[in-house]
Amino acid sequence: MAGLAGAPADGVAQYRRVVVWRHGQTSWNAAGRFQGQTDIELDEVGRAQAEASARLLAALSPGRVVASDLTRARDTGEALGRLAGLPVTVDLRLRETYAGRWQGLTFAQIDEQFPEEAAGWATGDVTVVPGGGECRLDVAARVCAAVEEHLRGLPENGLLVLATHGGAARVAIASLLGLPHDRWAVMSGLANCNWSMLEEMGPEKATRGLRWRLAAHNAGSLPEPVTVQEG
Incomplete structure (x- = not known):
């Protein structure tokens, strides 16, 4: 799905946007290890990815940058904060x-040691608790609560950027879009330092239970905007 860049045409209402941005690569990503909440730093590739994607996202004039406290996400967020002149929460x-x-x-070890759990996890079951940790529903709930809090005080055309993690990003996006739990698996994961953008749809859509739409998914570049004529 193509990303959106630039400002809307004159007269078009502007609503708040949220960029959900995955951290750069780590050595455990490269080795195919499940990181979870283990605090692994960006590797050399990941640091370069963070700097490159931060330059693109800075062009969107973010109003607020928030990051996970884990080093790989915090350092990714701080690459954008430096360019945008913003503190990173x-x-x-x-x-x-x-x-x-x-x-x-590794994922192969997980399949071998925890075959039943791993099989359920692979199907996208939101209630599976991997390794005795937390299920996807719990992760989505805490990330979405953070989104709501950090949107407060953001102007109607403001942009919130979240530097987070692949699994957390995926389930938060699915939840914000209101996808049924048994359809969350249709969301593909984000590549390292790629992002998704959600746009508020305005009060007229909110009355029908629709608040967010997916404007970009798994984007790593910002193409020139196109004008779409209907009819």
């Missing part, structure tokens, strides 16, 4: 899924 609710006994294992 740290929020533990943006942490990755706590996966208990799974953390540090």
Whole structure:
């Protein structure tokens, strides 16, 4: 899905936007290990990814940057904060899924040691508790609560950027869009340092239970905006 760049045409109402941004690569990402809440730093590739994507996101003039306290996400967020001239707020609710006994294992090891749990997790079951940690429903609830809090005071055309983690991002996006729990698996994961953008739809849509729409998913660049003519 293509990203949106630039300002809307004159006369078009502007609503708040949220960018959900995954951290850059770590050595555990490269090795295929389940990180969970283990505090792993960005590797050299990840640091370069953070700097490159921060330059793109800074062009959108963010109004607020919030990051998970885990080093890989906090350092990613701070790359944008430096360019945008913004402080980075740290929020533990943006942490990755706590996966208990799974953390540090490769995905092959998880499949071998926890076959039933792993099978349920792979289907996208939102109630599976990986490694005795927390389920997807719990993760989505805490991330979405953070979104609501950090949107407060943001102007109607403001942009909130969240530097978070792949699993946390995926379930938060699905929840914000109001997808049924058994359809959360249709959301693909974010690549390292890619992002998704959600836009508020305005009061006329909110009355029908629709608040957010997905403007960009798994984006890593900002193409020139296009004008779409209907009819």
